Amino acid sequence: MIFYSMKELLLLAAAAIAIDWIVGDPKWPTHPVIWIGRLIRQLERLLAPDRFVSQPSVVRALGVVLTVVTLVISCGSMWLLVWAADAVHPWLGYAVSAWFISTTIAVKGLKEAAMLVYQPLIEGRLDEARKYVGYIVGRDTTKLDERESSRAAVETVAENTVDALVSPLLFALLGGAPLAMLYRAANTLDSMVGYRNEKYTYFGWCSARTDDVLNFIPARLTGVMLTISAFCLPQMKAGQSLRAIRSFAHLHPSPNSGIPESAVAGALGIELGGTNMYFGVPSERARMGWPTRPLQPNDIVLTVRLLYSVSFILFIGVIAVWFVVR
Template sequence: MIFYSLPEMLLLAAAAIVIDWIVGDPKWPTHPVIWIGRLIRQVERLLEPERYRNRPRKVKLLGIALTVAVLAVCWLTMTLLVWASDAFHPWLGYAVSAWFISTTIAVKGLKEAAMLVYKPLIAGRLDEARKFVGYIVGRDTSQLNAGEASRAAVETVAENTVDALVSPLVFALLGGAPLAMLYRAANTLDSMVGYRNETYIHFGWCSARTDDVLNYIPARLTGALMALSALLLPKLNAARAAKAMFVFARRHPSPNSGIPESAAAGALGIELGGTNVYFGVASERARMGWPLRPLQPGDIVLTVRLLYGVSVIILAGVIAAWLLIR
């Protein structure tokens, strides 16, 4: 059986959340995102978009071909894996589905990346913190002070609450491991080619827009879940999180990223956004939230708690839904 019933989907999603909490990003076998990245680069080399750099429409069509090819291969491969596993034994099909859905989630991995910034910050090792910030953001990090390093980590955790947790689970509930993996492929495409620079502004257009479309509803669901998480956690303000989304989210250049970032800023009582430096050029990002106090390393921990709060709410929700409809 390739397609599972809704009660089965709910249990698979719950299992995937728990697996990610315990295992995190697997070191072995090779993480599917690594294979997706290799596939993207291979298809990009085959399409040779650089040959048509003076023909933007042609390059855009090649970018559409890249997106369709990668998404189709990832969905079909996952579908065949689930089908073969289920044909061998239904419980193996469940195990394979739960495992691969868990690899599309990255709650533990996101926490670990944030803690790599937090621990040296509180120990006063700013250069080490800057190094680890450079692993999770694209901006220049060599001149960041402690507050700016904290901001970068908070923004990363907040923004990725959508694509490292809520979005893959939404698509897992809609179409199991194959659709969750299709989403992860779309998100990886955006992270690799969805840039507005000279190389990818046309070739990565379809990948970037696809990611925006797929995240549109999950981002707004994430905002509501973050406000609810803030309601349940100490030192966070749910009402301010909700208000911040309505006031600030639209200022962000992304149609989706401003929602979780402004929710986190409101919940914590801090201001996110501001001046970032990319390749030596300063860029002013939309400022979100009210600066009721200065940013500090402890805000990284609070944002991670917000992330885990959202995952606990989702886990409780899918279990409750399973109990109601089973």
């Protein structure tokens, strides 16, 4: 295996953040997440859990196979690619590693997706805003008003500060591009099959639990960094952000998502959570934060600023550590 030193991993992580800031999420059909998604769908068809719908234990076992095979192929393929590039020349190995780590990060892409909701909202084009909200959330969007559309975008940016930034970067620091891609595969599995519904309750159980485990530490680090960011940015309440994490995070159905969402709610002085509709069925989510004003479209912009602030803290942090360890 290609073993990079801590100094090399720190520089690769910093380079990946910078690449994402500048390039963003590539739209090419060769994006690794697209191929991971295709792999998951092929494996799902091959395993055909519908044949065993009356045997939950078997379906759950098939879900474990899906998770393990997807993670092994994703991590192994990335390792082989880095190994081949490094065999040609070490600098090519560095370039391939930095590039593919950057594809597991999506700060710029997340900002662009949020702005696609924000811009039509402030221009009064609610139907268009609903359309773009539907690209980033799983809930029904056809009847969302301005406030609910804004809430959906804010919650997505807050939650994905973990999934699209802190978690992949932490795994990159632990094991370079292969581990970063393993994390991205686990997160993709969760987004595709990690649902508690009739089809995926058992088949997606392992995928959902794996994502929860991998995000456990990064989510808590994200809560700390969001609080620090709130302290550094105007119009933010750092102390209230920290208190909101303590008061509300545990009320969220996810063991991790409640941390960034409550941190953002506290920092902005707004309320997140409430009633979401899924396939016409209402689902009540815990309400987080102590609202001092109504939630509005500009909160999307403020949440994106928090996201970028966290990415800046991480960038400065890895560079600072590099200077210490070099």
